[in-house]
Amino acid sequence: MAVSGRKQSDLLGSVAAGSAEDFDHCCEPCLTTNQRIEAHGFCVTCQEYLCKICHDVHRKTKVSRNHQILQRNDFDKIPTTRKSNNECTEMCQVHKKEIIKFYCPSHHALGCNDCITLGHRTCKVDYIPEKCEGIADGKEYEDVMQKLGEKLKEASEISKKAKGSRININDYNKEIIKAITEFRKEINDWLDQMQKDALNNAEEIKSNTNKIIQHVLDTCENTISGIKCLQSSLHASKSTHQDGQLYIGMKRAESTLKSDELNDAEQTLMHTNMHYSFQRNSELETLFCKKMVFGEIVDHSRHESTKVTKTVDRLIGKGDINVKTSSDMTECFITGCSVLNTNKLVLADNHNQKIKLISIENRLVQEEKALDSRPWDIAVMSQDQFAVTMPENKEIVVMTTDDKLSCVRSIKVNRSCCGINFNQGRLYVACLSPPSVIVLNTKVIS
Structure with a gap:
């Protein structure tokens, strides 16, 4: 509802200011039109806070010009306990001229008198002015x-x-x-x-x-x-x-x-x-004259890349990667190895009680993490997380490469766990004593 003498630019400015900060008191007449505007005065007679525009109109209108109005500096004189207003003011969206006064708990629906009469006649509805007392x-x-x-x-x-x-x-x-x-x-x-x-x-x-x-x-x-x-x-x-x-x-x-x-x-x-990641077509490396696809975009997040069975004619060596570091106390004993992405792989060094992150491109140990017992096997779970079996502690440690190698959580299995694999949101863990395979749902674990 437009107020006489109020410019559109003033209204927009007031609304913008109201959304930018919280006021101790807002203009209550303006709140009925969903405008949060800082209060400038308080009408003792009407028991309402008023903004500058509403305050000036209040002073000019015949009905309210003699009301007692407190200025902002006198807000501390207003009684701390004011009578709660149980009156509903919001109009029904279906019946535009009716006010919402009812709530149907059975259908979780708010409505006016017409809504209740037409659609909820047999329902036990709440009358809001009575139900909201002390809410x-x-x-x-x-x-x-x-x-x-x-x-x-x-x-x-x-x-x-x-x-x-x-x-x-x-x-x-x-x-x-x-x-x-x-x-x-x-x-x-x-x-x-x-x-x-x-x-x-x-x-x-x-x-x-x-x-x-x-x-x-x-x-x-x-x-x-x-x-x-x-x-x-x-x-x-x-x-x-x-x-x-x-x-x-x-x-x-x-x-x-x-x-x-x-x-x-x-x-x-x-x-x-x-x-x-991009997976090369190995046949193209030896058979350039044969027309075939350039390569495959492999989905590592699902670990369900389609495998094509073919006869291996030969294996081509690409060089060794030295995984021994200066902090190793004994000879390396690699019991687990998994590829994280096209540039990195992660190793389980059982004798040195370490997890090592290897840069494939640079062919060196990029980072290592010491553990409190000997790791055995590794299963990649996502682009930056993998699970490590710890047989001596009878647990699985979930680790991450985000920023640096670190432990995310520990999962107790109460068995000596060795081999591990991950597929479709589940960890499959091979255990000894007793010989068994444990299936863990990672969604429940997380």
């Missing part, structure tokens, strides 16, 4: 605000994961392009078209994956924005003692808390291919 000081309000905070934190964490995934997929795409380009230098010019096809394939994968990530980010941002808006609205309704509106807001908040959007977004992110 601002109740446990239900605290629970809703706490759950909104938890939902906000969850959305922020998933958003952080999605942003990290975006960085990783771009890094892997750069590695793919580099591998494709290097391989291309070793073959004849007639492979140009095949090279173009492979690059387009990699670019398409990056594009499609980024679209999924962007969808997750948009979901998180929308949830964060919606929760912040709900929190602000609930806080405003409580501070202005609008218990009816507070009740309505809390019920809306409960619907938001029950939403599965965030969980669906996280599941989408978890099941989206994030780890790719």
Whole structure:
């Protein structure tokens, strides 16, 4: 509702200011039109806070010109306990001229008198002006605000994961392009078209994956924005003692808390291919005259790359990598080895009780991590995490290469565990005494 004498630019400025900071007191007439504007005065007669514009209009209007109004400096004279307002003011979205006054617990629906008459005649409904009495000081309000905070934190964490995934997929795409380009230098010019096809394939994968990530980010941002808006609205309704509106807001908040959007977004992110590398076509290295695909984009996140059975004609040595370091106390005894990506592999040095991270490109030990017992085998779980069996401690240690080698968690298995493998979100662990295989669901573990 427009106020006489108020310019549009002034209104926009006031709203912008209200969204940029929190006020101790907001103009209550303006709150009815969803505008948070700082209070300039307080009408003792109407028991309402007023902004500068509403204050001036209050002074001029015949009905209210003789009301007692306190200025901002005298707000401390206002009684700390004001009578709660149980009146509902929000209009029904279906029946535009009716006010929302009822809530149906069976259908979790807010509605006006017409809504209840037409759609909830047999339901046991709550009359909001009666039901909202004392709600601002109740446990239900605290629970809703706490759950909104938890939902906000969850959305922020998933958003952080999605942003990290975006960085990783771009890094892997750069590695793919580099591998494709290097391989291309070793073959004849007639492979140009095949090279173009492979690059387009990699670019398409990056594009499609980024679209999924962007969808997750948009979901998180929308949830964060919606929760912040709900929190602000609930806080405003409580501070202005609008218990009816507070009740309505809390019920809306409960619907938001029950939403599965965030969980669906996280599941989408978890099941989206994030780890790719370029795998050379070995036949092209010896048979350049035969037309075939330039290479494959291998999905390491699922560990389900298609294997083609073929006869091995010969094995070509590519050189040795010295994995012994100056801090080793005895000769190396490598019992486990797994490839993390196209540039790194991780080793289990049993005798030296270490995990070693190897740079394939530089052919040297890039980093090492000392353990409290002897490691045996390694299984890569994701682009930066892997599991290590520790037979002496009867446990599995999950480690990460994020920033540096470090232990993420320990999983007790109460058996001497040796061999380990990872597939489709599960760890398969071969154990001794008694001989058995343990299957662990990593989603439950995390």
